[in-house]
Amino acid sequence: MKARTFIQAAVASIALGAATLAFAEDKTGTNVADNAQGTQGPVAQLAMAQSLYNYGMQQKNALAVLTAAQITLSIEVTDVEREVENKATEGAAEVEDGGDGTDAPVSADMMLASARELAGGDETVLGLIEDVEAEGARGRIGGPSRTLSRLRAGRTDVFRVPFYGNSLAELAIIGDGDADLDLLVTDENGNVICKDVSYSDQLYCSWTPRWDGYFLIGVVNQGRIRNSYYIVTN
Template sequence: MSFQTRLVPFAFAAVSLFCIPVFADGNPKSSNVGEATAPTASSTAVDHWETAMALVRYGDSKQDALAMIAAARIMKEVGDSPSKAAVVKGSGQTTSADKKTDTLTVEAILARAKQYAGDRKDLVALAEDAARVGGRGAVHGPGRKSTLVYRGTQDVYQVAFRGGEPAIVFAAGDGDSDLDLYVYDENENLICSDTDLTDRMLCRWSPRWTGQFTIKVKNLGMANYYTIVHN
């Protein structure tokens, strides 16, 4: 066998070696989650949205106009942009629940604030002032989407998160049913879940590398109009 003939198998093996996919730790099913990382401006923005939604829930339960106004101001200050999450699967049904509307917009929140204010002209004036405050616009803030999930169904999204930075997904419903949240990486590993008995859900993790994640919002009760926010 000539030297040139012996060289061919070696060259083929070398090329094959460089064609093997390289994973974060050598495991093709490796979980894309690492150690906690420092907050970023985008992850902090999602935290602020969570605070605003908590104020809305409190304001509605106590009919507290000030809490609602504070929530609306936070939402305007933080801003948002249309979510870039790709919808893999939606409820896709038509029921009377289609008549539900989004109760978590700034306009809807301030409308209820005025209702709770009653004869308090000072609070009504604060609500009207908050409505006039300019928002940061559609190019700022975290990705946000509001949609209706029907009884016994789930919505499935895919969105990319950056490696080495905190990733946050927050969702809040209209209070009419229990919603559960699940996050999977591209290797189908369950990264995070929030399955308590409410429709307020939060998942927080730090991806080791930039990659696609699958987000599932499962409805365990009647139709629920929810808002999902992510960085």
């Protein structure tokens, strides 16, 4: 069987050993509110900016890359430490490690440099780039937190992250482009909340929990080289 079919088992094995949470709410069933409404926030915008940057680089479109940089600059992100369990991906065939790859996902400064390179001698676009650089981080909105993880080939990261009930929970995985990443989110009862096994390392999901609780976030490196990614939450 393919390795990606074992992503749920890898996370479930940790869920069985998770400590009981001291919340007073009824925690039976799936921790997702039915028909919940919520407005996507800065986490979704950061994920969109990464997708726009990738599109701009593929199409050699300086304006798309510049817009991605402007969005990224407009959001203040706090770097936080998160406990993570790193383990071999259960059931996966042994993967030969292909190397370290990139140290971190692309930053706003790197986006601006790429936009300038793509602009060539276009004075109009270069002027827009200068405007964005001059504006910098002024007027940024805050909220998201991120943690950098460097996940080697054939390995799985599992994070245990709390989210508030009746409030939109947002999660993005922003990889460096070196390897395919898969994502699985389960609640404390082992119910699948979000699953993405697309051939990408730019992943996003959102949901509204019914109660304050912890969620297990599993990230699997399906490639043959290390992927340095950010896990971003609101």
